[in-house]
Amino acid sequence: MRERICTCRQFQMDVMLCKHALAIVRKYYMSEYEYCSVYYKKDNLLNTYEVPVYPISDESIWKIPPNVAVNIVLPPKGKIKPGRPQKIRYKNGGESRTKKSRITCGVCGQQGHNRQTCRNIPQTA
Incomplete structure (x- = not known):
């Protein structure tokens, strides 16, 4: 925990604490906030904003240099994968999975x- 390695x-x-480090912190009743980066703390968040x-301003009054205006940027040519597209994203190990x-x-x-x-015979009264 001192080296902040898992x-x-x-x-x-x-x-930021992973589930393994969080289990150790809670077992020994240590402060969870002590092991988070300063970037996740309230003071830094407030300083950011x-x-x-x-x-x-409106796009019509922008001053674009002519050498930039002539360049046309097209989207990348990607290959469409065969088959039906995936509906649900794969969840990583830290996220919970729904139980069936x-x-x-x-x-x-x-x-x-x-x-x-069913092989069980219903009980009749």
């Missing part, structure tokens, strides 16, 4: 099978 390397890259940002719901039988109420494959 085997997952997320602690070194983000300079302290300088005012002014809106850009278990199938419950409508006849006997047990999990792991459905009504069509």
Whole structure:
């Protein structure tokens, strides 16, 4: 913890606690904020937005040099991959994955099978 190193390397890259380092910090009742980078702290965030940002004027009154105006920038030519495009992005190791719901039988109420494959005889009163 003193060296701020973890085997997952997320602690070194983000300079923010990974789930492994967070578990250690909570186990020994240390301050979580002590191990975060100064860039994530409130004072630096407020200093970042302290300088005012002014809106850009209308595009019609811009003064563009002629050597820049003649250059036409086109989007990159990318190859379209075959097949159906991916709908959901892949989640990395730090993000939680949703758990699949278990199938419950409508006849006997047990999990792991459905009504069509149920081998349990319903109890009649």
